[in-house]
Amino acid sequence: MKFVLIILILFTNIEIYCQKITYNHGVNSKSSDYKQVMRLFESYLKSNPHNKRINRFWNSVEQRDHENFDFLESEFLPSLYSGFPAHVLSIKSNKSNYEIKVQFSYCKEDGTPYVLAIVNYYAKKENGSFKLYNALTINKKEWNCTTVGIIDFYYPNYHKFNIEKARKTNEFINKLCKDLIVKSIPFEYYVANDYDEIQKLKGIDYYMGMGGDTTPKGKAADDKIYCAGLGEYYLHEVFHVQIDKYYPNKHFWVSEGIATFLGGSRGETLKWHVKRTNDYLLKHPEVDLSNMLTLSNLDFKTAYHYVLGGIIAKKIYEKGGWKLIIAFMSSGKTDQEYYIAIEKYLGIKKEGLNLYLREQLNIESKKL
Numbered sequence: 001m002k003f004v005l006i007i008l009i010l011f012t013n014i015e016i017y018c019q020k021i022t023y024n025h026g027v028n029s030k031s032s033d034y035k036q037v038m039r040l041f042e043s044y045l046k047s048n049p050h051n052k053r054i055n056r057f058w059n060s061v062e063q064r065d066h067e068n069f070d071f072l073e074s075e076f077l078p079s080l081y082s083g084f085p086a087h088v089l090s091i092k093s094n095k096s097n098y099e100i101k102v103q104f105s106y107c108k109e110d111g112t113p114y115v116l117a118i119v120n121y122y123a124k125k126e127n128g129s130f131k132l133y134n135a136l137t138i139n140k141k142e143w144n145c146t147t148v149g150i151i152d153f154y155y156p157n158y159h160k161f162n163i164e165k166a167r168k169t170n171e172f173i174n175k176l177c178k179d180l181i182v183k184s185i186p187f188e189y190y191v192a193n194d195y196d197e198i199q200k201l202k203g204i205d206y207y208m209g210m211g212g213d214t215t216p217k218g219k220a221a222d223d224k225i226y227c228a229g230l231g232e233y234y235l236h237e238v239f240h241v242q243i244d245k246y247y248p249n250k251h252f253w254v255s256e257g258i259a260t261f262l263g264g265s266r267g268e269t270l271k272w273h274v275k276r277t278n279d280y281l282l283k284h285p286e287v288d289l290s291n292m293l294t295l296s297n298l299d300f301k302t303a304y305h306y307v308l309g310g311i312i313a314k315k316i317y318e319k320g321g322w323k324l325i326i327a328f329m330s331s332g333k334t335d336q337e338y339y340i341a342i343e344k345y346l347g348i349k350k351e352g353l354n355l356y357l358r359e360q361l362n363i364e365s366k367k368l
């Protein structure tokens, strides 16, 4: 892809393989510490961080404690380091820390900028030399932290922590892990009213898709859950954090379906999404559910992979309990394997899915 850098001539330009780095004039390149921090960041980008291998430019503690130690890397698919030129907007010192603010963007052929993200890293000395740190590791110290069971809950001052919900989440995990025969995984759970507060804590000032109304939102990432407007008891993401890594050979719809069956999605129960989808489909007979994997969002609130995936997971559970759910979670990643698994466990062929799913949505939406 051809990238044209924004107002290129104004900046010092250092080419690093495919990932270009430029600096704002404001960056103090004369001081020795600033220079070291600049070189550190350049070296990190040059080291192909999307490969997620052990990296000598990143601090050892985060690498020891987290398999995917650069939390920003997977925030953007396929990776933050997928070739966008990096423009260092500022490097700011705060006691012994240096905050590096970076814009990942390019200029489209019509001249308009395409900004993927503006993110922050920290540089701090470890054994005498600067290493990179996640902003989250530093920033989370500003939030309150309460540990309940295997979960460290982080939340801002205004949030009234709900210990009952926190306990219930732990109870859910204990039962889930027992039923699915896995060992529970300790994790961090971030709670706020608005998702952008969490993004800020992670060091993300701007991301493509930012803006719009404040709506409930949750996200699971390795050993962390980020939840906005959903409180301490949002089980959808809990399922992802506890179970996904143990059963990697499953289709995306299997994962999202079971997560929605157990914990709803986007802050609403499966039942809520079922009613909504049923109403919509009654008015839209042309939608063919036998090709359901080609469908994505019904609207801003409901997505087919949640609601249809959820109904299928529910039916499989009702037929064979956790044992069948475990088998379903090892039935393969491809679309074809997903359809084969439905036929195997529910006896419904792909071409019969439109009729079957419409019937089931109708039945489920009428249940109390």
Ligand SMILES: [Zn+2]
Pocket: 236, 240, 255, 256, 259
């Ligand atoms: Zn999910």
